[in-house]
Amino acid sequence: MDQFKGQPRLPKFAVPNRYDIRLKPDLIACRFSGSVSVNLDIVTATNFIVLNAAELSVTNDSVSFTNRDSSKVFKPSKVELFEDDEILVLEFSEQIPTGLGVLSIQFEGTLNDRMKGFYRSTYEHNGERKNMAVTQFEPADARRCFPCWDEPACKATFKITLDVPSDLVALSNMPIAEEKIDNSLKTVSYQESPIMSTYLVAVVVGLFDYVEDHTPDGIKVRVYCQVGKANQGKFALDVAVKTLGIYKDYFDTPYTLPKLDMIAIPDFAAGAMENYGLVTYRETALLYDDQHSAAANKQRVAVVVAHELAHQWFGNLVTMEWWTHLWLNEGFATWVSYLAADGLFPDWKIWSQFLHECTDGLKLDGLAESHPIEVEINHAREIDEIFDAISYRKGASVIRMLQSYLGAQIFQRSLASYIKRHACSNAKTEDLWAALEEGSGEPVNKLMTSWTKQQGYPVVSVKLNNQNLEFDQSQFLSSGAQGEGHWIIPITLCFGSYDVRKNFLLQTKSETRDVKELLGSQVDGDKSANSWIKLNVDQAGFYRVKYDELLTAKLRYAVEKRLLSPSDRFGILDDSYALSMAGKESLTSLINLMGAYREEDDYTVLSNLITISHKVQRIAADAVPDLLEYFKLFFFKVFQYSAERLGWDPKPGESHDDALLRGEILTSLAQFGHDLTLDEASKRFQAFLEDRNTPLLPPDLRRAVYVAVMKQASKSNRSGYESLLKVYRETDLSQEKTRILGSLASSSDPELILEVLNFMLSSEVRSQDAVFGLSVNWEGRDVAWAWLKEHWEHIAKTYGSGFLVTRFVSAVVSPVCLLPLLYMLCSICFLSKLEIPIFWYTRFIILMECSINYNSSFFPFCFPVVQFASLEKAKEVEEFFASHPMPSIARTLKQSLERVHINANWVQNVQNEKSLADTVKELAYRNY
Template identity: 70%
Template sequence: MAGNKYQQFRAQPRLPKFAVPKRYDLKLKPDLTACKFFGSVQISVDVVSNTKFIVLNASELSVDSKSVRFSSSTKVLEAVEVEMCEDDEIMVVDFGKSLPIGVGILSIAFEGTLNDRMKGFYRSVYEHNGEKKNMAVTQFEPADARRCFPCWDEPACKATFKITLEVPSELVALSNMPVLEEKVDGNLKTVSYQESPIMSTYLVAIVVGLFDYVEDQTPDGIAIRVYCKVGKAHQGKFALDVAVKTLGIYKEYFAVPYSLPKLDMIAIPDFAANAMENYGLVSYRETALLYDDKHSAAANKQRVAIVVAHELAHQWFGNLVTMEWWTHLWLNEGFATWVSYLATDSLFPEWQIWTQFLEESTEGLRLDGLSESHPIEVDVKHAGEIDEIFDAISYRKGAAVIRMLQNYLGAKCFQRALASYIKKHACSNAKTEDLWSVLQEESGESVNELMNSWTKQKGYPVVSAKLKGQILEFEQSPFLLIGAPGDGQWVVPVTLCSGSYDSRKRFLLKANSEAHNIKELLGASFSKSSSWLKINVDQAGFYRVKYDDALLARLRNAIENKFLSTMDRYGILDDSYALSMACQQSLTSLLALMGAYKEETNYTVLSNLISISSKVVRITEDAVPHLLDDIKLFFINLFQYSAERLGWDPKPGESHLDAMLRGELLAALALFGHEETQKEASRRFHIFLDDRDTPVLPPDLRRAVYVAVMLSVTKSNRSGYDALLKVYRESDLSQEKTRILGSLGSCEDPDIILEILNYLLSSEVRSQDAVHGLNVSRAGCEVAWKWLKDNWDQIAKTYGPGFLITRFISSIVSPFSSYEKAAEVEAFFAGRMKPYIARTLKQSIERVHINAKWVQSIQNEKNLGDVVSQPAYRKYKYGFWFALAMVPILFFYLCFW
């Protein structure tokens, strides 16, 4: 702890600006056996105002105070005192005398530990020729470069980096830039790299280990490699192809070429995030970079394409042009998310990726529907708060409001403005207002006025539409899932069409309410009483729509008759679900709407329908358990058409989307208790156990089959669980391992659930992967909560501040649905609060309150049983017996006709 002498520098969100870095000459020597590293750095510092102090970031480092000196052209000053302030993660150097104004060299020698927390400079463990080995890896975003070397660890403090590594001679050593020189001296080699362009500390990257690679180059001559564990190089070919083509797409779209001479992408066995956009050396989880033609599912292939496109977008949005401070994180993540879909759509148009983008938007809407949400531009006051804003607001809401703005301004205008923005701020930093300024200049529209309401305040509106005679009334109000009144008013880009998509209308809803003559607004297209009216066409806007009963009935009819676009079918369903959860619409009404989708065939719509169905089953299990069997039957019937259309076995030449859909449908049917699905899954699983290459269980079906197997597992009949663990242990494919972990929690035996949760913390499961097994059945909720409390100290120690620890809280707490449980959770964490879990904990408790209120609302519904008990929705249950009874009748008919 620093004394009062340095109090002026403590508890500040930003470093003082009397000295700024210009260049780092960084030398590191990692010891992969002892898991330590030694280093020295010489930083060219521009002293811009009178000071005898230099204050920079450092954490978990041991600094040799005798090595700390400042050299200028006129003098050399030794440090009088070096104070490490661990709570604030800063290092205060007192030179006793004023430093000369101008550029000098700050020299520091230090050492540190290769930690096991997947942040800073850390170790990852892999196996080579049956022997476990360590590799050294960096992960510096958001603020962990300070755990590797003393630095100005803020995005605005850009500098160039000259990096030198001393490593075992047999290992591969990678950094941001190409190798300049390599000298071998016995068992060690010294590798020097070209000096980097100006960049932020969080983008510096170093990886040391044993790797194979595949390589290619762009038409411009940019060398691209995909590195991975030895023996897996063939799994990098798909990502390599995507990367080569994506760089070309972005070069054209941004009108600026990729700015480095090489691009490496590397799969890391232990990695907390999905991927990290380090300049010129992008790191990934294995599941996000590697694709195996034989054992990876279609969903894995799609994920690799999108994640690669996302990280390469950052080479422009984030690396070339960098946010000024973490408040503007969304400029990085929102744009990279949106642009990744643009690139993926260009490469794979048959995937209908823009329709799937609605799932991104939905995740943003669901998080931003909480009162404990935060604005896109969030005020960050401490480094410990940064991790929690790497969430669906920064990524998904950010991407959705960008899509909304592009839709409003037009695609060509938007692209021209982005290219201007990149060129204007290249090699520099930018704020949100800088982007709005360029867009406003290019379009002539009041972009600031439109967008400030979406980025500077949390939440979004629900736009209510009521038709009274010839008058269509619009009203906007803040939407909260908890159902309480909210604050805020937005400039809402309303789009609408009626009867067809040939004529679309748009206007900005700025006031709380407006009224329009329907004929003047839509003309003759709304003349018939049966004409449908769709607001927020193709779900381009980031808001919910609530229709009056008459307008909703027209839309339900339009869905049944297949009049609406895929995106609009998705949007109507998703809005209705959110309104039901917020108790603004009955569950009875939602189920009646869902019934209109019984012949739906689109992957994205059905995927959301499955997700909503699962959540409805979960909440009705608490609210109306006596109707649970009927509700499950309702959903089994709802999915029968699509399941029968696809069948169990892949068809020659079938689409990528059908391949993904089949597994999701079968998993849902198994979870809802469809006996034939469960039996067939069990049959195929046992064939698979004898032959892992059998065609009866292709990768796209495995999760569904694993879920079905776990549903039958009990303490007295655990063979399915033991068999799955055997598959897990024998597989070397990360995607297969996470598939299995994500299926285990569907077991309904509390004793087995506890065993599974304990297994997640064992040495057999990588720390990064444990979160995949946290979603458990309702029967396991109480067990999981007790387990979390019993193991919290270990979990907090293992995961600490970072991306993953919040998943333990949200996954286990959020499914509860009683006010008593919310109070119990709050009481447990009252003495365990840390800045990096505070927001997630509040959000999770709010979700429990939302569920509790929804349960009470459902219990008060009068006609819910009638909807799910209709003969139309019971035909599956009695279908077999009905068919059996028809046999003699049919025989009689044929004989005597």
């Protein structure tokens, strides 16, 4: 049996094609029993059957194999569960011949509290606390519910039966085929599923309400939620019904199941999970309340629903062959969710907001410790760390780049062909390239291999030398180091006007083009010296651009005069910020550029400007603290125009983007300590306490007001804090609770910050939500560090089995003050032999990271995270890592340490800028 230990994949002795599963959860004892019969094709005569199982009790006498041809029953001579490898090995004294047969296993397990496998979630009904049973199997946790071949390529059909209390709702992937009630127990049998992978199997048992609708094709769509919240599911229901139609047309393939259920789970580690026909969500990602949810919440629900439904085609119908190709699932679902949201809500200008996705991918992929889109996975335990911004956001961004290069119609036709060709089976990246190459006639495989099989991305440097444009490409690294990468880059070039543009492939390291020859009759060469030049038009490409000083000055003028599209204004700012961080441009140059955005009114551009302002403030606080007040005055002036244009009160008929922007601008001013904003927020909060339905505090303003309240709160002046806790305790809306939790640590008083952190570990905060209260401000980072050191034993003992510790890590994505301590917590859990499943950390980052780092609409209640930015701290972190190794999160921790070094280097560079002081003072007092 030992020969099977440590193998990355299951042996191919047997191939499953059908499961018959019966489960009986005990929601009081929090245990379950079950049986599974698996139809197998024994392809090689063998004395062993090896499959996946974990945390299940299986005995010798509960296992048998029946040969279908001879009806002979084989009983195993030995049954052993290798917990480290999560495999169940069945040894038979007599060789099992090739052919068909049925493997039958009975088992028992625990409904765990770790939000993985088959687990329990809690809710209240009529004042009584109850348990529900929920499954979460991606990437490799179906094995914690029933023994199975838990690999995506091992597709099969599933016939599921549940024995549950008769008063509860029991859901699975397929519609109910039969239901029998026997007093307090009912047996529910479901229709057999189409062929699918084990990670998509789903079961939910609990007490729920629902709302229902049908697509024009007659597919029944329901949204389930806690009793009393059904109305909050109507928006998601409408989005789902319409999105199924959009995807049917786009993929030229109908949704393949007879029903679609979506359900809000009170305790859920990820944002959502695309189980075939039964999609599970966090409440905040599915429910929307017209009275108390913000515009950002509405957008998030729409995009997350569109993402999960995209998986019904890209992931469920056509499934990656192995986790190396995870990006085929997640990159495409991310990209196409924007396509659906844009079709449903064109006034949202959602494609502009897609730039946040691209920037997030660029940020992670700018690290030396990044990884390629396609990364070899040798063992199931390695899967978790690739559920990150590379698989999702870089994946989505290179898809957008390829679509832009091939053209929308050709891309769509080729994609539909790919779906049809691989429906109900598995595919690799090369299969997609083949379909796109066939449909376009372009060398897609050659072009895209440089983007998927090597990590990183290029920065294209461009300078104008007389009438020549000189292009150079090199790998961009946020550290400023020199990389070795080389790409085939689809260059788009705009010259003085969007009517004058050119596309070409940059295949060499350097290339020089004559302007007139490049653009031909489109441009008058005599006037070219006075024209601005913009590369990567509308930011369609996954690369950065560095301009020479002359071109930079012309672009700054073009930004100020609004001659560029919002996407290009976004890209110029974001590239300049990244280049400043890497030491390739000065902070002085960056803030001069930021001043050109004073009259900016586009939501996406301003949202990024806000984020960059907070990051610059944090670097300035460490590098040049005596200039910090000048930086704040400068930022006040940068945002003054938009704040005055928008005001505090929503305007009739205003755009969705203005509703989003008002909250972000005011929140930012509150965070910076703007006195007028703090005073107005206090007045509106008082009116809200007197009347929770006051029009003075609509949902879009609440985050800003809550931040302002806590900004002024202290240990000695705690009335605002106590009032905010009262609101938290009274509301049953998850979005409101998380808004409040994300605001509580905004105080500058170390004593109050400590009290807030202690509150996060109290029974009043769901474990999944404790992460929101860890977003302390700059003044609180040392307090947070000390707090974690003091409480690590409690956290390790209470939450070492998984999700709270890993959620803490997800909340403070490096470089942050808390990461080293969290690493210590994980190490202690490891040394104590407590399980630390990293999946929940990395999976949750997908929806959290954007908000933490970009103030985006996905999680509008989170703040930019506090960073360490000194070489001394970097050394401390490095020494700690060296003495506390943990292989399972090695990549994540290396990335964290690298970010600390990057910030430390940036601080040093800023300290050496001689003109910075004069520039920031002049900008702070300039009369615009």
